[in-house]
Amino acid sequence: MNAFIDFIMGPMVWVAFLIFILGLIFKMVLIIKDINARESYVYSYLTWKHSLRSIFAWMTPFLPQSTKQSPVFYSISYIFHLLLFIVPIFLMSHIVLINEAFQVSWVALDDGLADILTVIVILALVFFAIRRHMVPEVKYLTSYKDYLLLIIVALPFITGFLAYHQFFFYKAMVIAHVISGEIMLILIPFSRFSHMIVAPLTRAYMGSEFGNVRHAKDW
Amino acid sequence: MKPWKRKSINRETKMKQKVIFIGFILFLFTAVIAFSNTDEPEGLERLDNSVFENPHRPGAVFAHDDHNEIAQIEDCAVCHHVYEDKKLVEDESSEDSPCSECHSLKPTEENSISLSVAYHKQCKDCHFEENKGPVLCGECHIKE
Amino acid sequence: MANEIETKDEPTIVKEKNTDKAVEAGLARLTPQRIKSTINQVLQKETGPRFKAYVETCMHCGLCAEACLYFLSNDRDPAYSPAGKVKQTIWEMLEKKGEVSTDFLRRAVHIAQTECNVCKRCSMYCPFGIDVAYLMLMVRRICHKLEITPLYIQDTVNSHSATMNQMWVKEDEWIDTLQWQEEDAREEFENLRIPLDKMGADVMYSVIAPEPKFQAGLLYQAATIMHAAGVNWTMPSSPGWDNSNMAMFTGDNEISGRIARAFYETAARLKVKRIVMGECGHAFRSTYDVGNRWIGWAMPPFEVVHALEFYHELLTSGRITIAEKFKKTVTLHDPCNVSRGRGLHDMAREVTNMMCESFIEMTPNREHNFCCGAGGGVINCGPPYKGERMINNKVKAEQLKATGAEVLIAPCHNCHSGLEDIVHHYDLNMEVKFLGDLIYETMEKKIYKPGD
Ligand code: HEM
Ligand code: HEM
Ligand code: SF4
Ligand code: SF4
Ligand code: SF4
Numbered sequence: 182m183n184a185f186i187d188f189i190m191g192p193m194v195w196v197a198f199l200i201f202i203l204g205l206i207f208k209m210v211l212i213i214k215d216i217n218a219r220e221s222y223v224y225s226y227l228t229w230k231h232s233l234r235s236i237f238a239w240m241t242p243f244l245p246q247s248t249k250q251s252p253v254f255y256s257i258s259y260i261f262h263l264l265l266f267i268v269p270i271f272l273m274s275h276i277v278l279i280n281e282a283f284q285v286s287w288v289a290l291d292d293g294l295a296d297i298l299t300v301i302v303i304l305a306l307v308f309f310a311i312r313r314h315m316v317p318e319v320k321y322l323t324s325y326k327d328y329l330l331l332i333i334v335a336l337p338f339i340t341g342f343l344a345y346h347q348f349f350f351y352k353a354m355v356i357a358h359v360i361s362g363e364i365m366l367i368l369i370p371f372s373r374f375s376h377m378i379v380a381p382l383t384r385a386y387m388g389s390e391f392g393n394v395r396h397a398k399d400w
Numbered sequence: 401m402k403p404w405k406r407k408s409i410n411r412e413t414k415m416k417q418k419v420i421f422i423g424f425i426l427f428l429f430t431a432v433i434a435f436s437n438t439d440e441p442e443g444l445e446r447l448d449n450s451v452f453e454n455p456h457r458p459g460a461v462f463a464h465d466d467h468n469e470i471a472q473i474e475d476c477a478v479c480h481h482v483y484e485d486k487k488l489v490e491d492e493s494s495e496d497s498p499c500s501e502c503h504s505l506k507p508t509e510e511n512s513i514s515l516s517v518a519y520h521k522q523c524k525d526c527h528f529e530e531n532k533g534p535v536l537c538g539e540c541h542i543k544e
Numbered sequence: 545m546a547n548e549i550e551t552k553d554e555p556t557i558v559k560e561k562n563t564d565k566a567v568e569a570g571l572a573r574l575t576p577q578r579i580k581s582t583i584n585q586v587l588q589k590e591t592g593p594r595f596k597a598y599v600e601t602c603m604h605c606g607l608c609a610e611a612c613l614y615f616l617s618n619d620r621d622p623a624y625s626p627a628g629k630v631k632q633t634i635w636e637m638l639e640k641k642g643e644v645s646t647d648f649l650r651r652a653v654h655i656a657q658t659e660c661n662v663c664k665r666c667s668m669y670c671p672f673g674i675d676v677a678y679l680m681l682m683v684r685r686i687c688h689k690l691e692i693t694p695l696y697i698q699d700t701v702n703s704h705s706a707t708m709n710q711m712w713v714k715e716d717e718w719i720d721t722l723q724w725q726e727e728d729a730r731e732e733f734e735n736l737r738i739p740l741d742k743m744g745a746d747v748m749y750s751v752i753a754p755e756p757k758f759q760a761g762l763l764y765q766a767a768t769i770m771h772a773a774g775v776n777w778t779m780p781s782s783p784g785w786d787n788s789n790m791a792m793f794t795g796d797n798e799i800s801g802r803i804a805r806a807f808y809e810t811a812a813r814l815k816v817k818r819i820v821m822g823e824c825g826h827a828f829r830s831t832y833d834v835g836n837r838w839i840g841w842a843m844p845p846f847e848v849v850h851a852l853e854f855y856h857e858l859l860t861s862g863r864i865t866i867a868e869k870f871k872k873t874v875t876l877h878d879p880c881n882v883s884r885g886r887g888l889h890d891m892a893r894e895v896t897n898m899m900c901e902s903f904i905e906m907t908p909n910r911e912h913n914f915c916c917g918a919g920g921g922v923i924n925c926g927p928p929y930k931g932e933r934m935i936n937n938k939v940k941a942e943q944l945k946a947t948g949a950e951v952l953i954a955p956c957h958n959c960h961s962g963l964e965d966i967v968h969h970y971d972l973n974m975e976v977k978f979l980g981d982l983i984y985e986t987m988e989k990k991i992y993k994p995g996d
Pocket of ligand 4: 322601602603604605606607608609626627669670671672673674
């Protein structure tokens, strides 16, 4: 068993991160190549100024009109996305592992706090799922794939939470946690989670079209 | 309302959606129920972790003599090693002094291995190598 | 709802069968093979990474719904939400790899041509900035290639193709109309001229074909304003005078490009310094934003000035002075193609305030204004769709009613016609006016001389 744990907590972590990072880079390169080959005119309109203006406007909570009209959803979404990065990066257990492997470490969240934040992430995902089920215009767009995406993000958090509390099947839970975390990382470049890098691009283009050509705001 | 405009999602996907949705909720429910399950196992022998100012986890469970008997370790120096000038000193052991004498809480110039890392590596490296024994946080830091 | 609207006409019942003859005849001609190859050709060969990103990145979050007039007007029916419309068209075409039925296409052309104004309001509400209007235009492109474009709008495209104007206006008819308006206007302003083909003029004034066809009075008004302001202007006598472009809205990009080319070439032939155009939104979009791209210009080869901006210039520079301000309460509709499309909304307010005593803002406004529900080629699909159009405009009607204004300013032809329909259908008792109407009514009827 330890050999298997060694594998998923050693080489597989490398594999997962490499696929995650190289996958995103590869995706970015493909997009840029495709733009150069087929839609190079977008460069005539893209400007740094208007791209960044739009991206920052959309990152500012409650600046865009859309965020003012759906404050509950956006608040939860902002918090969810922030915690999605903060919790795993500043989690003590993760830092301990990294410290053992690379002799580097950084400030860690208090375990109790991390535990609460984990629950918040899970609740945010439950909210997304319920919203998908209840709000007609969202339900209309929803297929089982959308729930699948939510589950893929939820699993590392749920299993991590259960493992931390050592409620039951501790060993199996950690193994499930590590595997689900790796699956999530691997899937990011190949699923709609790639919005992580595509969103800034579409935003930049729309921001430039609106700002540069139409002299109007797009938020 | 124009009923023909509502394109009904076909039955099968609707079922699939329901099953996944309900499964998701059930899973969370179990998690919450499990919260209440907090029995402290009796008679665990733990390492003294009082050197740590603010321990994040309970002291690791470790029954020294039982461990060595099962693991068939007779030489103390296997674990209680001695280093001088960053080199292992053969045939010497350090079982009389606490680990914290050399390993401080934070890595230092002379000793880059902090106390917790020393413990973790000491146990886990061997357990991985032997393919036996606990290697996950909660296998040693059993909840109090 | 606070201001529930009572309808005057009975709401038209929409049947599954499309009453549009061209659509039905077109569908009858299609073969599965042709449908498949056309869809795949357009979706694979005529799109690029932008299309891919829009389709693959959409998180199905439904936030864009809040933006769309059609969704809000139909009691939040998800089938009318922007992403909902994409689901019913593009997503399914992609999923089925182009193997869709004629029933599907009947619905698709209905959605793309008459249930979306391609107003881009939704791109301001989607956190990713996904351009649903662009996707709907892609669907229109497919429908164009399958020859199932609705009859009335297709007819305007045919007219463009044959005559380079939208309304089958013949060359002599055009010149006759201008001369007739010139003659009439001379009773008011001695020596007024509508100079045709004046080489090197400062301004080429251009209009859309419905003006000479039905609304010649607008040419009269424009001529008096130009004359009073002492502008060195001209109008072309040859095809290329019409700045409208319905082909842009049917996905007939080839003709759209021809129209834009003829237009700029006319300006080039006359060696004018810049182009001023009448109060039309979609024509502005064509000449300022879309047509130019089709013939390889990132930005238009000429300075293109919308009437609204030109009036602003005339009023702030004092070339036109207001004799007496307009008394009735007015409200202003921001046409999406000049506000969201060019950021002229603040100028529109300044112009309005310079001419009118009491201006009432409608909400939402500026870039966020609701579309009139007529633009984007929707009104041009004609009578078969008018009943639905009125239902689809309920929210606009409520918005207008809430202002309580007596006069509604709409500096855009499509908006103007669409809003008149709304005002009539919902019995709003408002008078719809162009900015030019108001300038003509309130301006001092004297001729500008520098130094006055
Ligand atoms: C890539 C491999 C990963 C490894 C090797 C790993 C390892 C661990 C370990 C050992 C624990 C501690 C369990 C305990 O305390 O007993 C843990 C907890 C946790 N991990 Fe991970 N993890 C990984 C990926 C992730 C990812 C991708 C996420 C989230 C996006 C994540 C979120 C969490 C959370 C939320 C907890 C529990 C925190 C709490 O409730 O206190 N992990 N992880
Ligand atoms: C910097 C990176 C990211 C940005 C800027 C971003 C932005 C967004 C935006 C704008 C949305 C649309 C709706 C909303 O506001 O929630 C969204 C939805 C979502 N994102 Fe992200 N995202 C990022 C990274 C990620 C990652 C790494 C994941 C998961 C691995 C993720 C998971 C999700 C999920 C599950 C939703 C859908 C929520 C729903 O079901 O409505 N995001 N994201
Ligand atoms: S472009 Fe306008 S009309 Fe079309 S879906 Fe978007 S908001 Fe609705
Ligand atoms: S708001 Fe954007 S991402 Fe969300 S459903 Fe609409 S188009 Fe898709
Ligand atoms: S007619 Fe006017 S409001 Fe309507 S779509 Fe065009 S510009 Fe927009």
